[in-house]
Amino acid sequence: xxxxxxxxxxxxxxxxxxxxxxxxxxxxxxxxxxxxxxxxxxxxxxxxxxxxxxxxxxxxxxxxxxxxxxxxxxxxxxxxxxxxxxxxxxxxxxxxxxxxxxxxxxxxxxxxxxxxxxxxxxxxxxxxxxxxxxxxxxxxxxxxxxxxxxxxxxxxxxxxxxxxxxxxxxxxxxxxxxxxxxxxxxxxxxxxxxxxxxxxxxxxxxxxxxxxxxxxxxxxxxxxxxxxxxxxxxxxxxxxxxxxxxxxxxxxxxxxxxxxxxxxxxxxxxxxxxxxxxxxxxxx
Amino acid sequence: xxxxxxxxxxxxxxxxxxxxxxxxxxxxxxxxxxxxxxxxxxxxxxxxxxxxxxxxxxxxxxxxxxxxxxxxxxxxxxxxxxxxxxxxxxxxxxxxxxxxxxxxxxxxxxxxxxxxxxxxxxxxxxxxxxxxxxxxxxxxxxxxxxxxxxxxxxxxxxxxxxxxxxxxxxxxxxxxxxxxxxxxxxxxxxxxxxxxxxxxxxxxxxxxxxxxxxxxxxxxxxxxxxxxxxxxxxxxxxxxxxxxxxxxxxxxxxxxxxxxxxxxxxxxxxxxxxxxxxxxxxxxxxxxxxxxxxxxxxxxxxxxxxxxxxxxxxxxxxxxx
Numbered sequence: 001x002x003x004x005x006x007x008x009x010x011x012x013x014x015x016x017x018x019x020x021x022x023x024x025x026x027x028x029x030x031x032x033x034x035x036x037x038x039x040x041x042x043x044x045x046x047x048x049x050x051x052x053x054x055x056x057x058x059x060x061x062x063x064x065x066x067x068x069x070x071x072x073x074x075x076x077x078x079x080x081x082x083x084x085x086x087x088x089x090x091x092x093x094x095x096x097x098x099x100x101x102x103x104x105x106x107x108x109x110x111x112x113x114x115x116x117x118x119x120x121x122x123x124x125x126x127x128x129x130x131x132x133x134x135x136x137x138x139x140x141x142x143x144x145x146x147x148x149x150x151x152x153x154x155x156x157x158x159x160x161x162x163x164x165x166x167x168x169x170x171x172x173x174x175x176x177x178x179x180x181x182x183x184x185x186x187x188x189x190x191x192x193x194x195x196x197x198x199x200x201x202x203x204x205x206x207x208x209x210x211x212x213x214x215x216x217x218x219x220x221x222x223x224x225x226x227x228x229x230x231x232x233x234x235x236x237x238x239x240x241x242x243x244x245x246x247x248x249x250x251x252x253x254x255x256x257x258x259x260x261x262x263x264x265x266x267x268x269x270x271x272x273x274x275x276x277x278x279x280x281x282x283x284x
Numbered sequence: 285x286x287x288x289x290x291x292x293x294x295x296x297x298x299x300x301x302x303x304x305x306x307x308x309x310x311x312x313x314x315x316x317x318x319x320x321x322x323x324x325x326x327x328x329x330x331x332x333x334x335x336x337x338x339x340x341x342x343x344x345x346x347x348x349x350x351x352x353x354x355x356x357x358x359x360x361x362x363x364x365x366x367x368x369x370x371x372x373x374x375x376x377x378x379x380x381x382x383x384x385x386x387x388x389x390x391x392x393x394x395x396x397x398x399x400x401x402x403x404x405x406x407x408x409x410x411x412x413x414x415x416x417x418x419x420x421x422x423x424x425x426x427x428x429x430x431x432x433x434x435x436x437x438x439x440x441x442x443x444x445x446x447x448x449x450x451x452x453x454x455x456x457x458x459x460x461x462x463x464x465x466x467x468x469x470x471x472x473x474x475x476x477x478x479x480x481x482x483x484x485x486x487x488x489x490x491x492x493x494x495x496x497x498x499x500x501x502x503x504x505x506x507x508x509x510x511x512x513x514x515x516x517x518x519x520x521x522x523x524x525x526x527x528x529x530x531x532x533x534x535x536x537x538x539x540x541x542x543x544x545x546x547x548x549x550x551x552x553x554x555x556x557x558x559x560x561x562x563x564x565x566x567x568x569x570x571x572x573x574x575x576x577x578x579x580x581x582x583x584x585x586x587x588x589x590x591x592x593x594x595x596x597x598x599x600x601x602x603x604x605x
Contacts, residue, residue, distance in 0.1 A: 035440075045443075045444075094324060095321060113329060121531065123556055125332070127573065217425055262424075281398060
């Protein structure tokens with residue numbers, strides 16, 4: 001159906017409403033891009049984009065924090081987040097396979113507890129976890145992020161287990177059944193048969209694990225103290241706090257760059273996003 | 285009664301036996317392998333969730349300060365919180381207000397836009413992309429910085445209203461408006477709720493709408509008699525999820541308003557953070573955490589209890605028919 005035909009069919013009202021919604025939703029983002037190229041004095045001007053774009057905002061913003069450039073903070077953040085994503089994929093897929101394919105005593109109770117922890121506010125475990133990690137000497141390292149992820153209880157852990165269990169349950173069992181008859185071990189079935197078929201769900205989990213850990217501010221705030229180990233989120237906050245006169249242009253430029261990884265992933269994997277969110281609450 | 289020989293009951297036992305057999309085939313009985321596979325989560329749950337919860341409950345009855353060992357002080361933390369802590373009262377009030385304002389607004393926007401998007405028309409994926417975009421950048425500091433700028437004295441909001449000749453104010457520095465800026469930020473990010481609604485809308489059978497159109501029902505009537513009831517389980521899901529999340533609002537309030545001005549955006553999680561990591565009062569903070577857990581539990585329970593009056597499950601309808 002071409003546009004004119006759909007407009008004739010009385011769809012123009014829907015198009016108009018959607019267009020207005022899109023503009024309302026995206027306008028702040030356009031403002032963001034424009035403002036990141038403005039000088040401080042131009043910030044209050046009504047035009048969306050500046051007369052002369054200040055690309056220097058990006059260049060001087062990148063090195064605005066003394067002794068460290070943002071390159072350093074990005075490297076640190078990637079180190080933290082990629083570790084978390086990898087460990088999350090391994091641990092959550094193992095656990096999900098156990099729940100979806102094997103039977104063992106108390107299984108239903110444990111699985112119910114996975115769902116309960118999905119709703120548990122993190123504040124309740126915050127203080128003792130901090131005390132524990134502090135006692136282990138893990139504060140100001142990335143271990144408070146890596147260790148929970150390797151145990152499937154990092155940011156979003158229960159959610160990922162739940163999502164993968166749902167997905168694995170949907171995979172037909174004929175293949176694993178025949179592999180079992182051929183003498184394949186449970187780990188072999190997990191590794192050679194179920195895991196390859198779970199790829200779409202694993203991509204979804206990987207994306208969310210990346211985004212949520214990239215955005216996670218509270219965890220970084222509590223466990224990372226030295227600027228040398230700062231993540232991009234913490235660096236942005238430092239940037240904001242250390243400026244006596246707010247360099248808004250530079251700050252907006254740096255914050256805009258910090259969302260680029262999320263935007264790039266989103267554009268490349270849109271399908272996984274929508275399916276990932278949709279599959280959580282609908283089934284069952 | 286000689287029910288055993290009746291054909292109906294024979295069929296029943298056969299069916300039961302079959303379902304039993306298929307249940308066995310459905311999963312492999314294997315305690316050792318099963319526990320090995322879930323062991324990462326099990327260890328994580330016991331050591332990093334359950335044990336900290338028990339400890340946190342214990343700390344909440346002590347004066348633990350991270351620097352000194354905990355001393356048992358009974359319910360003193362709790363009685364202080366409830367009788368002599370104006371910041372607790374203030375932060376709870378602010379948080380409740382925030383939840384009550386932001387959750388319904390967010391869900392209503394999400395539902396309305398999802399209904400607009402629930403049609404195969406040209407450009408749909410582009411619209412969806414734009415509307416989902418704000419949710420993508422979620423709770424990042426970047427967005428908080430943007431908001432601080434937009435709602436500041438020179439921000440873009442003031443330029444828009446300046447266009448209409450209204451003198452703007454610094455929205456985030458005004459106790460009357462600061463909380464609203466946070467509500468707007470959260471509502472702006474309704475995308476993920478919307479996607480869940482959209483998936484739910486797609487599951488509603490076209491036949492229902494067609495049948496009611498034949499009966500002459502108006503669009504509005506269809507919305508209240510078909511869309512809302514059929515979608516109610518998903519509304520419940522979104523409502524619970526968003527309520528739990530909103531109670532824990534931290535990052536944006538921490539960055540955009542720092543709880544101010546005059547504590548008008550001093551969220552509960554912010555207060556808890558200040559007690560725990562500002563003043564190192566781990567015992568007191570643990571009491572606050574448990575009170576938060578109980579409040580969230582009560583809110584969730586109220587939603588679930590009320591749901592039996594407004595959530596409609598399709599299998600119930602079939603059962604009654």
